[in-house]
Each structure stands twice: as structure tokens, then as C-alpha cells.
Amino acid sequence: MNNTNKPLAVLSNVVYRLNGQTIIDNISLSLNEKRIGLVGCNGSGKSTLARLICGLVSPSSGRILVDGADVSKDRKSAIEKVGIIFQNPDHQIIFPTVEEEIAFGLSQTGRDDSEARRKARDFLNLFGKENWADKPVHSLSEGQKHLVCLLAVLAMKPKLIVLDEPFSGPDIPTTRRLFRYLRSLQESVLLITHDVAFLADFDRVVWIESGKVFMDGDAGLVLDEFARTMERRGETDDYADFAA
């Protein structure tokens, strides 16, 4: 566990409302661990929380600092400090070739295009994927596309990487491989997932329910309780929780 005095991400009294609905209801968190899991049911607000932490949406009230930067206001710092990976690579890969996709992020942090491209190539070399540079993205497999998304974010050297359910698309071997990759990363990781098995050896798990922190702490404890509760809910078939 890393024990710097200043936590990496600090959320203070964060509220997010959309069309009169409160989606995040006064969440305060101080995230310092290297591996943090975020669990919750559909509609609990975990994806919104991920977007808030990346500064992609601004909180209705409260403040979010990542490595000292107010991510929704200071976008320039935000893209250097925190990267996000979404569920479906087809909804986030913008450019036709791997090199362009990776160079895109690099060219945003002050480098010119040719330098960004060179850096992108260097970066691919680092991962032993130099033959990917000119590959058209569509020729890659689903798992490789996921890896491109991850590399594109890693190349920007963020302090924190947020992954929003990256394991609900790819097949099992791809998922395992991606997960191994993820565990080897030096960067701090916030992983949003339904699949509690991936979080077993994480440092901390936060459980969100109706926009509030329901439980927070040691991965083992939280996951046990989460699994039990989900099990119980699955057994009732009156759809009571759908009525709420």
C-alpha cells in the first residue's frame, strides 16, 4: 500500500443531479489505495461517479480533486492525471490506425504531431507491439482493441486509471489476459465491475447504492456482504426493488 500523506483523489460532498433526479447523493471519499474496486447494482450511480472522477461531468455541488487538480474545471490537468476506459472499444477508438489512436492523447499535452507519433511508436515498442503501429484498428480482435484503449490511456502517463466495466464485452481468455495486464500496472486503478471475483485481492472496495456509499473498506469484507446481498435479491422474484 502506498502511504503518501496526500490522497490521490478526494471527493468532498459530491452531489450530481440530472433532470431533477439526484444520481450522486453527497458522496465524500478519499482514495489513496493502488487498487480500488467500485461495485453496485445497475443504476446505482457508479458510472456517473467514474465520469465525475475524470471530470467528464461537473458535480452539481461539491468538489473533486485528483492529485490536487479540480478535474471538471481544470481539464488540461485532468487529462494528464486521470484516464478512463469504457466498456465498448468501438465506442471510444476514434482513429483508423493504432499509432494515430495512441498519438492522439499524446498530442494533447503540448507535443506536436510528429513528436506525438514518434512517442506513440516508442510506447508500442515498450510493450513489444511495434508491429501494431500501422495496423488498421478494425483488423484487431476484440481483446486487442481493449488493449489499444488501455495503451492509449497508459501512454498519457496518468496517475489514476478508471475502468468502467471493461470486462463485460470480451470473452473469458481475453478478460483474464486484460486483468493480468491491469494487475501489473504501476498506476493506481479504480475498477468498476459486476464481477466480484476480479476484486478479491484489491486493497479496497467501495459499494455504491442509490447514489450513496453503502459500504466501504477492506475488499474481503465488502465483497462478502455484497455477494450475500446480491444473492438474496436474486432469490426474491417479486421485483420489489424495481418498484422503488
Added chain:
Amino acid sequence: MITLTSPHRTRYHDLPAGFKLASLCVLTVFLFSIDSLAVHLSAVAGIGFLYALGGSRFVRAGVRGLLPLWPFVAVLAVWHAITGSLITGIGIAAKLLAAVGLANLVTMTTRLDDILGVVRKLTLPFFRFGIRTGGLDLAVALVVRFTPSLLRKGQSLATAWRARSCKRTNWRIMVPLTLSAIDDAERVAEAIRARRGS
């Protein structure tokens, strides 16, 4: 998907769609072929009266439907004020308001599937040697189904862009968006073939 049919029911909702569309055609041709200020002004008054019968909420919706015309009315006003032919300008504007108001009235009081029924009948001769029967209904359903989904894809691409850049999104996200339209089409075609068995 939301349509422009007024949720506020009026007596016009019950008239057959074919009748409304045919009357609209005849009246529009009449409006555009007659060159008389008196006729155009009374047409505006008459159509205003038709809206008024639908109640105040209906009138408000009708006025909203005419708002997009204001730049043209403004241009006409300026133009004819300068050329000193304001009466002609008023006549043109009245004709415009009457024609658009009448057409909007039909749109506001006719359900999508009723209009589709008329379109189906009218286009039957074309489709006999073009799209096979049911092709139009299918195409309409697909557009209604996929417009929001493409919109969402566009938005997620834009979000992915903003996550890595401070600059505004530009045309480049159109490339993956267009590709996803093509890919969706291939998948949909397969699904249709699977069910039609052809």
C-alpha cells in the same frame, strides 16, 4: 420516439388521414395559385379559427409550429418596406403562414401510423418492382429504432474524446460513427434474413 402529433385530442384527430392529406393538397395548390390579398388574409383568419376550435393549448402549439418562419417574414418585411410594396409583402407572408399553418394542422392531428398507411397505398406501384412488400414499414421502424442508438454512440465517442483532449470534438469522430452505422446494418440484415428465411 416522440412525434409531432398533438397529445391534446381535437375533433380533427378523428378525420381519416387520406381525407386530410387530400384536402391539404387541394387547399395548398389553391393558396399558391390565387393572387389575392383578400383570399390570403381570409385564409389566415380561417385557419386561425380552425386552431381556435382546438382550444388554447392547441393554439399555443400551433403558434410554436409557425415560429421557424419568422426569419423569412422578417426578410419580407425589410425587403418590401425598402421597395415600397408593403401590401404585396403582407400578401406573400399571409399566404406562407396559411400554407404552413394548414400543413402543420394536418401533422399535429394525424398519427404516424395513419400517415404511413396513406404513404403505403401511394407508393405501392413503386414498390411492386422495388422494395418488396413490407420494406417501407421495416425501414421506418429501423430508423426509429436506430436514431437514438446512433446518437448515443456519437455521444460516447465524444465523451471518449473529451477524456483525452481539451480540444473540441471534430469531424474525426464521424468516421467510427459511420462505420458503426454500416456494421449495425449488416447485423440487422442478418437478423432479418434469419427470421424471413430467404
Added chain:
Amino acid sequence: MGARNRFAERDIALIALFAALVAALGLVPSLMLASGVPITAQSLGIMLCGTVLGSVRGFAAAGLFVLLVAMGLPLLAGGRGGLGLFVSPSAGFLIGFPVAAFSIGWIVERARSVNAFWAAAGGAVAGGVVVLYAFGIAGMALSLEKSLGEASLLALPFIPGDILKAILAGFITMSLARMRPDSVLSRRNRHFKR
């Protein structure tokens, strides 16, 4: 011609999906375009119908979109729709959409030896600007009772934006051709699969 004119499932799906793309582009005003130019991307979508799908399918996709607008779906930029648009001064542009898409596709299909950017951008300028504005200006002249020259003055301010969109349509088509050559149907081998 009978067999060639028949639309297969795949064609119907492509036509519908491109009509949906045009509609979606109208609902995200100025999101996708070059910074600072507040124009809708809808006519860009019409251009792509022609450059990507080619003449016949492009015409059908743009036509389907216009038909849905006529039937009262609020798919035109700004959430507009309905029959009123077809008697308003801008009706010519709407009616010209399918013809523009057809002309663009026709040109791109005949310019296979030219590189994808120039073929698409050139086609989009000719069809999406020249042809489309011919319809649009004629419509304005008719409904506002002005001469063609006078009506063109009204259209003039919008032409630079549409030329820019035609150039973007060129870039997009070129990228598509580079990324997935077979996705640009207008430039595929004519006898691919029938």
C-alpha cells in the same frame, strides 16, 4: 434491370441506418464539426449518404429521411418536422436532399480512378452544394415570390459552411476507405454480389 433494382435486406438495412445517421446528426448540432462553426451536421449526413452508399442507395436513404420528416417525425435539425416544412420557403432544400445524395453518389461512382478524398469532396461540392442549392434557391424564389437572383442572396451566407462540410465529407470518406475499403460501397466493384 429487374433483379438489380430489387432491394435486398442488406440494402434496406443500410438505407435505414444511414437515414438514422442523418437524423442523429441533426440532433447533435455543431458537436462534430470544426471548432467555432455553429452549423448542423445534417447536410453532412446527406453528403455521406451519397459518398458512402452511392447513387441509388444514397437517394433512397436521403429520401427515407425526408419521408419520415414529412410524416411528422421531428428529425430535422432543431427537432423540426411535419408537412409545414414542405410548403415553407426552405422546402427546396428538403426536397433537394435525395437528389443531392443521388448526384453525389453518381459522381463518386464514376470517379473510381480519382483518390477517395477528391472524388468524395468534389462530388459533395457538386451535389451537396450546387445541386442542393439549386433546389433550395428555386424553392425560396417560388414561395417568397422573388427572382432567382434575389433568392440566391438569401442563401449566400450558408454556402461557405456547406463547402466546408463537403470537404469534411471528403476527409471522412477518405478515412473510411483507408480504414475499411469495403465500407465505401460507392467505390466497390460494381458487380460485387447480386
